[in-house]
Amino acid sequence: MTFHDALFLILATASAVSALGVVVSSSIIRSAIWLLFMLMGVSGLYFFLGAEFLGAAQLIVYVGGTMVLVVFGGMLTTRGPFDHVPVGLVGWVLGGGLSLALFALLVQASLSFVSHPRTDTALPGTGPLGLTLLGVPETPGQTAYLLPFEIVSIHLLVVLIAAAYLARAKRRPTSTHPEADHG
């Protein structure tokens, strides 16, 4: 077992165990912490695969941004210090069974995947990635991704405004029909 194999095993195990933790925790904050570790594990795997930019982006956007949002959301909507929402046995059996079956099928499909001859070339670095997002193809004639990039940026802008609008603090209605204004 080489160093790389060991590294992969460690990262994969960490991610998988954390993901399992997200599922089994009944406290939302604990789930969020497990998710944090899962995201970090996946980020490690990105570095492991040689996609440094993605690994960094994962850390910054997910761990630094999305996770904070989730934790804050959890804290804002939890009514007590140990607000558990337990899952019934039926739920476990149904959801778990379903997921296990799906997992088995996906594994079967993955293992039957006939790999290409192991090309295993090093991934292009951050530079080419950034250039292709700005519309400069890596080699002339290849596709560049300026348009998706622009669409995503517009999308983000729209989402930002929408989120700010939805979550803004509202004055409670003073009318005699409080249910007339639900948001």
Add this chain to the structure above:
Amino acid sequence: MVEFGFPAFLVLSAFLFACGLTCLATKRNAIGILMGVELILNAANLNFVAAARFVPTFRLEGQVFAVLVIVLAAAEAAVALAIFLNFYNNHATVNVENATDLKG
């Protein structure tokens, strides 16, 4: 270089996906469901990056798509949390079983 090739990543991705699906199917807390979605997106992303590494034609595309997915996941989380907060304001709970106002 690595002994664990593409299939290993696919299996890990499948496991993450299955965990996400379980979250969606069992959690009653809206934020738990959001976390299930994050798990599923990460599973997909892992596949993209692994494909970029191991399938030559996806060298760049796999990464580009992964970037897009990360960005969109962040946006999705922001909007979802805004909606949940709104819902909490009106119902004092984020239990999705209570979201039945439109049920006929």
Add this chain to the structure above:
Amino acid sequence: MLEFFAEHPGRLYVAATLLPLVPAVLILLIGTVRNLTRPYADVPGIAGWLYARLNHPRVELAGAWLSIGVMGLVSFIAVYGFTTLLYEHYLPRLSGEPIAPWNLDDTRLWNVNADGGQIDWIRFGSTPVPDAELDIIKAHSIHLGYWIEIDTTVMFAMVAVVGTMIYVFSLGYMRNELKSTTIDETLQHARRGRFGRFYLYLNLFVIAMFNLIIADNLLQVFISWELVGVCSYFLISYYYERREAGWAANKAFIANRIGDVGFLIAIAISWSTCNTFMIGALGAEMPWHGALEPLFSPTMRTLLGLGLFLGCVGKSAQFPLQVWLPDAMAGPTPVSALIHAATMVAAGVYLVARCYPLFTPDALLVIAYTGCITLLIGGTVACVQTDIKKVLAYSTVSQLGYMMLALGVGGWAAGVFHLLTHAFFKALLFLGAGSVIHGLHHEQDLRKMGGLRRKMPVTAWTMFIGVLAISGFPLLSGWYSKEAILTAAATFGVAAPSHVVLAVVPFLVAGLTAFYMFRLWFLTFAGEPRDRHVYDHAHESPLVMTIPLIILAMFSIAVGWGWPAWEPEASFLYELLNHQHWPSSHFWDDPQDPLLNAATLLHEYHLLLELIAGAIGLFGFAVAYWRYVLRTPRFHATNTEPRGFLGQAWYFDAVYDACLRKPTQNLAVFTAAFDKQSSDHGAPRSLDGLLNGIGQLAANTGRGLRGIQNGQVRGYVTILGLTVVGLLGMLAVLTR
């Protein structure tokens, strides 16, 4: 204009066919406007003014006179066409070779197919496509066209002339309908007059009939056939308030539909095998007309003929569908004369004659036997009827049987000849009966008549001519045609001795014909009045009714004449028709045609045949004279309705009632009861239950499925996951 018709004289007939459309449309228009403005009759304004102008007997009379004028013009055209064709094409060759009708060379100018004779009606391709398999040119359109032969022109002229006479006669007979309020004689209730409607139907009817006569293809014939049928339906149910009129109309319509099934089958066969509806083209495909490799198999040929004949059985009231014709007397009497004696029922016979080359020997034999049975039924039943119109109706059935028999035994010319002569004297008889009924204020019962010759002499003596003609009195038209038929039947009997019954029955029924016709005349006009009240109020009909009678009587006398007049075979019309060469298919593969031999043999004895027929007729007359003149007291008004085997018309109605109507009705009642049966708590079972159950199932399914659509994300995700698992599992299993 004149060049247009001179170029293709057949166009004259198309024009003549369409001419009655003018009065028909006018009458329809005026009637519609009048009905639309009727609500505003008392309101001042243009609608009320219009109604007052249109709601006047003069308007209706103008429509009738216009119709009569148009029919006169059509008659003129028909006679002109007949004489032209005669002088241009037939007289020069009358002594030469017979003319084969489906060989259109001789009358080319009359039947140009490419330009003028036909128009494409429905086109379903740009050009004709040769069919390599069938070795024919596939048709690329359904066309309308005309096919003018000497029998066409004669028939056309007959319908036009008889139609004109009946139009004029109706002017007097239907006068009651001119009033804006008239009293129905049977129901004694007031209603609006329907004078215009009557002429509208008559016009529509003659258009359809003319089109039927000139049509050159089966589909066009079928269209006209149905139009004729529906006009007959309208006219039978003219007094639709009377229950039996409605029933009779339904009966006629249904009986005709049964026949039409056969006609449709024949049309389908002709299209599917020969790819054509053209009668001439179909005839050319028959092996006895020189087709080397016939497209038809022998079975198909026979089926085609039998199908056509089934249609004719319905239309011409042949056994076993003859039951509708006597009931159709519920319509006005001029209608009975026009439709149910002279023209419409003649259409069936005419079609058989027109399609003569299409009938195989087997089919012809069926036709002959059907005609034989029909003429026997009609002749026997007519002897006991007490309604003056019913006697004539059964007499029509019998005479139509004669025509069919003649056609069936190979006497083509004899059948068509009788069709023509019969049209004239049967129209005369019916119009005479109409005159009697009109003069007696709608009394139709023979038992209440008697002695009327003193009160209505013109009617009596013109009808006497008709009676003589139909009975086969020498030198009258009926004599020539009946002799021709009897000779044809006897010839066939000699040529095919196993079918001798076909020769014997017509001879015997000739005596019956004389008996029942003289019975009718004696009971109506001879002797002393049996019902004083009826007799006292009787009056002769006005001139407008008697003049058509006189004209028709002259036709009935003279239409069969030839030179020398005492030779039945020398009748000009018969000779002319005989010259239009339709070989019988009975013995087509026999080089020594037995029919020809028999004809030669019988020619030696034709005087003897005439004597036998005359003696039988005389015997019938004698019996009628003895029974109804010498022993007249036997027949009183106290007599009950005709009953028994003959009175019930061989129990046909009873048998149909018991075998067809009752079981159908019982089945319907049973089914309805079965369906309406309900379970204990009132919900219907069986059919209703089944249908309700289907609805309930859908409702329950929806209700059940609604539970899944519960708005819970978890449920949706679970279903989604299950679906994915199912699909992937399927994939994994299938690609193993």
